[in-house]
Amino acid sequence: MLFGMSWDTDHGELAFALSILPILLRGMVVTIEASIAGFVIALVFGLVLAVLKGARSPFISFPARFVAEFFRDTPLLVQLFFLYYVLADYGIILPAFLTGALALGVQYSAYIAEVYRGGIEAVPHGQHEASHALDLSPVRTFTHIILPQAIPRVIPALGNYLASIMKDVPVLSVVTVLEMVNVAKIIGDQTFDYLVPLSMVGALYLVLSLVASVLVNLLDRSLPKTGLPLR
Amino acid sequence: MSWVEYLKPLLQGAWVTIELAALSTVLGAFVSFAAGIGRVSANWLIRGIAITFIETFRGTPLLVKLFWFYFAMPIAGQAIGLDLRLPPVEAGVVALGLNIGAYGGEVVRGAIEAVRPAQYEAATALNFTRRQALWTVILPQAIPEMMPSFGNLAVQNLKDTALASLISLGDMAFRAEQIRNYTQDSTTVYTMILFMYFGIALVLAGLMRLLERAVSRWQRAGT
Numbered sequence: 001m002l003f004g005m006s007w008d009t010d011h012g013e014l015a016f017a018l019s020i021l022p023i024l025l026r027g028m029v030v031t032i033e034a035s036i037a038g039f040v041i042a043l044v045f046g047l048v049l050a051v052l053k054g055a056r057s058p059f060i061s062f063p064a065r066f067v068a069e070f071f072r073d074t075p076l077l078v079q080l081f082f083l084y085y086v087l088a089d090y091g092i093i094l095p096a097f098l099t100g101a102l103a104l105g106v107q108y109s110a111y112i113a114e115v116y117r118g119g120i121e122a123v124p125h126g127q128h129e130a131s132h133a134l135d136l137s138p139v140r141t142f143t144h145i146i147l148p149q150a151i152p153r154v155i156p157a158l159g160n161y162l163a164s165i166m167k168d169v170p171v172l173s174v175v176t177v178l179e180m181v182n183v184a185k186i187i188g189d190q191t192f193d194y195l196v197p198l199s200m201v202g203a204l205y206l207v208l209s210l211v212a213s214v215l216v217n218l219l220d221r222s223l224p225k226t227g228l229p230l231r
Numbered sequence: 232m233s234w235v236e237y238l239k240p241l242l243q244g245a246w247v248t249i250e251l252a253a254l255s256t257v258l259g260a261f262v263s264f265a266a267g268i269g270r271v272s273a274n275w276l277i278r279g280i281a282i283t284f285i286e287t288f289r290g291t292p293l294l295v296k297l298f299w300f301y302f303a304m305p306i307a308g309q310a311i312g313l314d315l316r317l318p319p320v321e322a323g324v325v326a327l328g329l330n331i332g333a334y335g336g337e338v339v340r341g342a343i344e345a346v347r348p349a350q351y352e353a354a355t356a357l358n359f360t361r362r363q364a365l366w367t368v369i370l371p372q373a374i375p376e377m378m379p380s381f382g383n384l385a386v387q388n389l390k391d392t393a394l395a396s397l398i399s400l401g402d403m404a405f406r407a408e409q410i411r412n413y414t415q416d417s418t419t420v421y422t423m424i425l426f427m428y429f430g431i432a433l434v435l436a437g438l439m440r441l442l443e444r445a446v447s448r449w450q451r452a453g454t
Binding site for chain 1 (some may be wrong): 257286287288290291292293294295296297298302303306309310349386390391392393394396397404407408411416422424425428429432433434
């Protein structure tokens with residue numbers, strides 16, 4: 001019994017598989033919610049890291065580079081345990097779902113900061129020079145010339161990271177988030193049949209990954225390569 | 232208990248982590264080349280198998296694969312009358328190696344396809360068989376191209392070994408969890424292993440860079 005739904009173990013494998021499908025799909029909703037929450041946090045943290053890493057003063061850029069490297073080179077599982085237990089020791093008690101989304105956001109912010117930097121650096125240098133020649137202010141150059149050209153380059157890479165985040169959501173099961181893999185594991189623990197639920201989760205993930213890659217491809221093709229008008 | 236007393240169990244765990252990372256990286260390297268070369272094979276059956284393997288293993292989370300090899304495979308084995316029970320270490324190495332090998336397969340394919348077509352044409356003109364062209368002309372030029380991505384994948388794989396603690400394998404993350412259960416001193420123990428993972432990752436990245444430099448001599452100047 002999970003999410004108020006029970007399973008059928010008396011009428012063979014097929015009936016069992018059909019009876020747990022709605023429960024797994026309910027878990028999939030949590031998986032998708034956690035991916036999106038983690039992705040949004042990573043977008044914001046990544047922006048902060050990218051700006052700090054690009055700072056002129058080495059007193060800011062060096063620590064930022066270290067932090068990004070540290071986020072990237074340590075396991076998500078350990079970061080998650082750290083946030084879950086250590087924050088609680090200091091009186092900050094977050095729901096498991098939020099802690100999980102925060103850990104995903106921290107881990108992926110380091111990758112996403114690189115994506116931002118790459119996108120901005122890929123805009124040809126002549127664009128800066130032309131803006132300077134036209135006497136545009138640095139802020140206006142950034143918002144009206146550089147960003148519109150950087151965004152179409154960045155979006156497909158961000159889409160791929162969203163797909164990666166989705167595949168890392170099962171790690172959140174260790175802090176009791178009821179996402180798809182945790183649901184399958186619980187069903188397995190109670191029925192002693194791990195094969196059916198785990199294989200179904202694998203198949204459902206394949207479908208999700210396939211949909212994600214098709215969406216990223218479509219998005220990539222529909223974005224104007226010359227720049228996105230930001231007005 | 233002070234942090235010095237945590238060091239001994241954590242270092243034992245670190246050794247398991249290093250063994251696990253080393254074995255699965257080596258397995259992953261073999262799988263990468265098998266899958267990547269299979270992916271560009273002229274034989275449609277081999278190509279189909281390689282594509283299916285790469286897409287399946289890249290499209291599913293590592294934790295599903297770990298659980299599948301550890302919990303589900305014995306049941307599948309029972310159904311067909313085979314004993315497929317794997318001890319945690321073997322299940323971990325197989326799941327991690329196949330996982331990183333699928334990602335590596337795409338790297339190998341990309342590097343092989345990036346070798347300029349003139350090189351294939353020259354090899355054909357010199358009457359090389361396809362196999363000779365692959366081993367003596369294409370791969371020596373493609374391998375140095377793969378190395379930066381392989382470096383990233385090796386670090387990725389090291390981080391992934393932490394998930395093996397969830398199939399009761401006594402690695403660093405598992406030891407840390409045990410100490411936390413025993414002492415409730417989570418800040419110290421998790422700070423320690425975060426820095427230990429970071430240190431191992433830096434050493435691994437350095438080793439991969441040495442390997443990169445060693446194979447870069449296969450690329451002649453001017454090619």
